[in-house]
Each structure stands twice: as C-alpha cells, then as structure tokens.
Amino acid sequence: MFRLQLPLSPTYVIPPLALAVILACAMLLPADVRQTLLLSRTDFHWYTLFSAQLLHHSWSHLALNLGGILLWWALFAESIPQKRYWLLLPLVMVVSSLAEWALNGEFSVFSGFSGTLYGLFAYSGVTELRQRKLIGSLVLVALSGKLIFDLLYPQYASGVAVHAHIGGALIGSAIAFLRPNRSL
Numbered sequence: 001m002f003r004l005q006l007p008l009s010p011t012y013v014i015p016p017l018a019l020a021v022i023l024a025c026a027m028l029l030p031a032d033v034r035q036t037l038l039l040s041r042t043d044f045h046w047y048t049l050f051s052a053q054l055l056h057h058s059w060s061h062l063a064l065n066l067g068g069i070l071l072w073w074a075l076f077a078e079s080i081p082q083k084r085y086w087l088l089l090p091l092v093m094v095v096s097s098l099a100e101w102a103l104n105g106e107f108s109v110f111s112g113f114s115g116t117l118y119g120l121f122a123y124s125g126v127t128e129l130r131q132r133k134l135i136g137s138l139v140l141v142a143l144s145g146k147l148i149f150d151l152l153y154p155q156y157a158s159g160v161a162v163h164a165h166i167g168g169a170l171i172g173s174a175i176a177f178l179r180p181n182r183s184l
Contacts, residue, residue: 012077015086016069023113026054027062039097039110049101053093055111068117075135076124092119092171099167107161115164118143119172126176143169 007013026034039052056062080088096115100107121143128136147166150157 006074007077012073016073016077019089020066020069023054023056023062023065027056027059039101041101041108044101049094049097050090052097052111053113053116056113057111061112065113065117068114072117072120072124075139076120076128079124079127080120088120088123088172088175089116091175092116092123092168095119095171096164096168099170100161100164103163103166104161110161110164112161112164115161115168117168118147118165119168122169122172123176124172126173127179130176 026037029037034055037048037051037055039048056065093116096119097110100110100115121139125136125139125143129140130136147162147169150160150162150165154162
C-alpha cells in the first residue's frame, strides 16, 4: 500500500514555509510599490525579472501557487538539500521571467511564481528519474503533458504565463541533468 510520509523535519519545512511567508507578505505591499515590482514590457527594470515572481495578481492566484509549493514539498522536499534550494530558486525565477518577457510579445505586465514551480517540479522530477524513482517519471510526464496542452490549445491557457512555465521547466531540468550523478 502507498503511504506518503511527509518531510516534517525543520530542514525540509523551513525553506518552503519561508517562501510561502515571503509570497504572502508581498501581497500586502502597497499597490504602488507592487506595481513598480511587476515585470513590464513598457517599463523594464532588471530587478523585476526576480521581483515579479514574488507577486501575484490576486489572493486566489497566490493560493494556487501556495498549493503548488505544498504539493512540491510533500513530494520532493527531501530531493533538494536546503542550501541548494536557496541557490536554485533565484536562477529559476530569473530564467522563468526572462522566458516570458522574451517569448511572449503579447503580455504587458507579468507576475506569479508558477514558472518557478514548474522549474522546481522539473528539477525534482529529473533528479528522482536519475535515481530511478517512479515519481520522477510521473511528474515529468504530467509536466510535459501540461506544457504541450497549453501550447496546442492556447484558448484554454488564456492568462497563463505559458512561456514562464516553459522557461522554468527547461532551466530546472537542465540544472538537474548537469549535476553529476554521484552528487545526487
């Protein structure tokens, strides 16, 4: 019988919990401050490649991303050592935002953490796959299927940052593939 054992050690709980608190606090920033931190096509600033990932359009948008963090934590928190987690996040965040900015000529402002979530899931999926764990294959199939669906049926992905998702998934996968097997 399948039994999910949650990683309840502080080593595994603190990073995603801290991230959730940061994302929630970002929603409490004054509207004019939040506006300056969004990734904008017309008013680009380099720091918004990072800051836009911390912001969300609404509380429901934030709740979806927090749910993604919770799911990732339940499945994969033990696959990324705490130091590596904090080094991986900024890189995935920036590449995800860059992908949306460079590949989606239709957006005017961008925010949200889902591209980074795709990167975390891709990184963990590849890491688990390289260790020959079934969960890695299942997550990578689901992630790939969702990305393909969003590309083939854009009418169902309206308002979804598909290019950020692709960028996050590609950089997360690449980082996991580039890691030497012995350090897994």
